[in-house]
Amino acid sequence: MPKHFLHLADIPASDLRDILDEAHVRKSARGAMPKGAIDKDSPAAGHTLAMIFEKSSTRTRFSFDMAMRQLGGSSITATSHDMQLGRGETVEDTAIVLSRFVDGIMLRANSHETLVSLAQNATVPVINGLTDLNHPCQIMADLQTLEERGRTLKGLELAWVGDGNNVAVSFMHAAAKFGFHLRIATPKGYEVSGQELARARGDGANITTTQIARDAAKDADVVIADTFVSMGDKDADLRLTDLAPYEVTEALMERAQKDALFLHCLPAHRGEEVAASVIDGPQSAVFDEAENRLHAQKAILKWCFSS
Numbered sequence: 001m002p003k004h005f006l007h008l009a010d011i012p013a014s015d016l017r018d019i020l021d022e023a024h025v026r027k028s029a030r031g032a033m034p035k036g037a038i039d040k041d042s043p044a045a046g047h048t049l050a051m052i053f054e055k056s057s058t059r060t061r062f063s064f065d066m067a068m069r070q071l072g073g074s075s076i077t078a079t080s081h082d083m084q085l086g087r088g089e090t091v092e093d094t095a096i097v098l099s100r101f102v103d104g105i106m107l108r109a110n111s112h113e114t115l116v117s118l119a120q121n122a123t124v125p126v127i128n129g130l131t132d133l134n135h136p137c138q139i140m141a142d143l144q145t146l147e148e149r150g151r152t153l154k155g156l157e158l159a160w161v162g163d164g165n166n167v168a169v170s171f172m173h174a175a176a177k178f179g180f181h182l183r184i185a186t187p188k189g190y191e192v193s194g195q196e197l198a199r200a201r202g203d204g205a206n207i208t209t210t211q212i213a214r215d216a217a218k219d220a221d222v223v224i225a226d227t228f229v230s231m232g233d234k235d236a237d238l239r240l241t242d243l244a245p246y247e248v249t250e251a252l253m254e255r256a257q258k259d260a261l262f263l264h265c266l267p268a269h270r271g272e273e274v275a276a277s278v279i280d281g282p283q284s285a286v287f288d289e290a291e292n293r294l295h296a297q298k299a300i301l302k303w304c305f306s307s
């Protein structure tokens with residue numbers, strides 16, 4: 001059975017802890033090496049990752065490609081439109097065929113079911129590069145960022161403010177695995193998936209939900225925002241109106257701890273989900289967070305390729 005990285009809830013907490021530790025070690029071991037140089041131990045030598053994108057990407061695409069290069073392997077990228085997948089070939093056949101060519105597959109999918117079908121039919125590891133349901137690689141980078149800023153995850157108070165989307169879902173499951181507390185503030189109609197919330201709580205996550213952003217942010221150690229219009233969302237105008245009161249402003253950040261950090265997975269929309277003065281201000285860790293996609297994913301890839 002290949003080691004897939006699809007959903008944080010499916011992966012033992014000790015493995016996730018090991019992945020984060022590996023990400024820290026690997027990041028610091030590189031020092032000032034050029035970005036294209038290969039890590040000394042070259043753990044993915046001889047390995048090739050196929051990357052398939054059904055939706056746009058900047059960070060996921062470039063960070064996975066560079067991750068494979070730094071691990072001593074290589075990658076092949078295609079959009080689903082470039083592939084027969086875009087003309088109706090089944091995901092099942094695609095999984096079987098690609099498994100004969102490559103050592104792992106990363107998919108960014110419109111529907112989480114597509115990712116699950118790919119994994120069920122692949123004989124190599126499959127990695128979730130974001131679906132409509134979740135974004136687990138992103139959260140590993142976010143947690144790496146918090147730890148390197150000196151935060152201890154256990155007992156940390158994180159506030160999610162805005163849309164109860166795919167990124168929020170992965171934070172809920174990470175709360176169960178790493179022991180931080182998560183307060184989620186969403187307007188009516190934009191709540192996180194009830195099923196995923198119940199699953200995370202069943203796994204031991206400490207999560208509170210509210211419609212009041214100021215309550216979620218009060219004394220928080222970390223405040224997190226994401227776009228109000230995710231890829232695939234159709235009702236952009238309505239969303240921008242409904243979610244506007246949930247913008248992370250300086251006033252909202254003042255409710256949090258003085259040394260609170262601001263996170264955002266990017267891409268960001270200044271003046272919508274976050275004020276420019278917050279995302280470009282001293283509390284923001286968003287560009288370290290983006291960089292850590294590379295380091296966290298190297299550790300994820302190594303975990304997937306290990307037996």
Ligand code: CP
Nearest residue numbers: 057058059060265266
């Ligand atoms: N955060 C993130 O996944 O960015 P991309 O959409 O650019 O990959």
Ligand code: NVA
Nearest residue numbers: 165226230231265266
């Ligand atoms: N929630 C966003 C995240 C982008 C990285 C989306 O799904 O579009």
